[in-house]
Amino acid sequence: MRRTGTSIRRPLLAVSAILAGAGLPDGLAGAGQDTFIAQQSELFTNVTVIDGRGGPPRPSSSVLVWGGRIRDIGARGSVAAPDGTVVVDLSGAYLIPGFIDAHASPQTTQDLRALLAAGITGVRDGATSLAAFEERGRGSFGEDPVPTVYVGGPVLEAGSASHGVVLESEAAAVAEVARQASDEAGFVSVASSVPPSWLVGIARAARRAEVPLWADRRGSGWLLALRAGSAVGSPLISGDSELLPESERGSFEVLxxxxxxxxxxxxLERVEPEGPDVDRAVTALLSNDSALLPLLASASAPLDCPAEAAPCAPLSDDEWTALQAAWPKAEALLQTFHAQGVRLLVGSDAPRTTPLGEGFHREMQLLVEAGIPALDVLGMATRNGAIELGQLHERGTIEIGKRADFLVLEANPVADIRNARRISLVVIDGRAWALGPDDAWRRVRFN
Structure with missing residues (x-):
């Protein structure tokens, strides 16, 4: 370790203007400026496709895009393109689905730009309600391309929490779940401040309302929430004493x-990654077809940092040394869940504990360092996120009929996950964009 549901019914996507291409990679000659937007089919060819479905990379492939959708995929020379199709030679490049950050809270347009620069074309905002989202004016982005944002909430809280909606009883929490469902929330999020004794009632209410429950339990109640039917549990290092050997629970709770x-x-010092207590967590995840959001990148900063603390105080040197010494257990725990077929997601916890965009890539690197193959991690960062947002029919993989939301990379991310940062183009709804030397987005037209 290095120190360093169903979506909302109105996905938010900026309308883009035509701008001149700038800072384009080799092989994209011919990109220029136009003044008239017409539906145009484009054949991206001579590219290695990593489709997000878990299969090996497919070299020398072609992807046909028209009307914002992927119309065909095949080996080079096998895809029939309509007359007038513009052929875009991507020799030496890699084409992958756009990333989905399953746990972030972008506050401004600037935040969204940072996410997109990291290749994140979809983001689950687990801390913002639809009303708050719209009040901030985040539906007005001018000409900038931005990720699609999926919101639920507001987060269910208790006590003196300052985020989300603060509840005083289980009955109030159950009523809030019903209210959010009637408002067409894409999911309901329950924070660690909510007493464990409320979780079963909240989960039952979510099931009745047919809205997914995402449980962010950084303390007690992690396993209980999953047993009750939470669609997603997080983080991996939960702090739930029920996952510890019984002999260790008392000393942990005292500390x-x-x-x-x-x-x-x-x-982490007390957990047994292959012990019977962890086995019960695996069973709970698999029996409910629930997903696990590890949030490894946030583990090097305080997990319950108040919003007004900017920045959060880092771990002390002694604490950091202790975390490094215990970190192999976190990696072994992750391997246990992965080996048993638990669906894993990629989320950054940004901006609370990691920088927007950067935290997502750091999370992927930590997953690989923990022993998860890079190809699997790419699937977690794309397909698995789409599954949990109820968006697999639209995004998350490179397949015929899906939205043309994908990235063009300069190097192979399977060989080195850090290559996922080397982004040449971001394509959203079939429109290609590149970052210029001034960090401004430029619309790329091929002709």
Missing amino acids: ADAGQVPARIAW
Whole structure:
């Protein structure tokens, strides 16, 4: 380790203007400026396709795009293109689905630009309601391309929490779930401040309303939420004493209550990654077809940092040393869930504990360092995120009929996951964009 549901019914996507291409990679000659937008089919060819479905990369492939959709995919020379199709030679490049950050909270247009620069074309905002989203004016982005944002919420909270909706009883929480469902929330999020005793009632209400429940439990109730039917559990280093050997639970709770050692470090030091207590967590995830959102990148900063603390205080040197010493257990725990077929997601927890965009790539790198193959991690960052947002029919893989939302990379991310940062083009709804030397987006037209 290095220190360093169904979506909302109105996905938010900016309308783009035609701009001159700038800073284009080799092989994209012919990109220029136009003043008239016409539906144009484009054949991206001589490219290696990594489709997000788990199969090996497909070299020398072609992808036909028209009307914002992928119309055909095949080996070079096998795809029949309509007359007038513009052929875009991507020799030496790699084409992958756009990334989905399953846990971030972009606050401004600037935040959304940072996400897109990292190749994130879809983001689940787990801390914002639709009303708050619209009040901030984030539906007005001018000419900039931005990711599609999926919102649910507001987050269910209790006590003196300052985010989301603060609830005083289980009955109030159950009523809030019903209210959010009637408002067409894409999912309901429940925070760690909500007492574990409320979780079963909340989960039952979510099932009745047919809205997915995402449980962010950085403490007690992680396993209970999954047993009750939460669609997603997070984070991997949960701090739930129920996942520890019974002999270790008392000492952990004493340390956690005292606050002298960060709870996640004390928990990680005591967990048995292949023990029977973790097996129960695997069973809960698999029996409900639930997903796990690891949030490894956020583990090097305080997990419960108040919003007004900017920036959050880093771990002390002694705490960092202790976390590094215990980190192999986190990796072994992740391997246990992956080996058992638990669906894993990629989320950054940005901007609370990691920078927007950068945190997502750091998360992918930590997953690979933990022993997960890079090809699997790419599927977690694309297909799995689309599954949990109820968007697999639209995005998450390179398949015929889906939205043409994809990235063109300069190098192979399967050989080195860090190559996923080397983005030449971002394509959204079939429109290609590139970042210029001034960090401004330029619309790329091929002719």
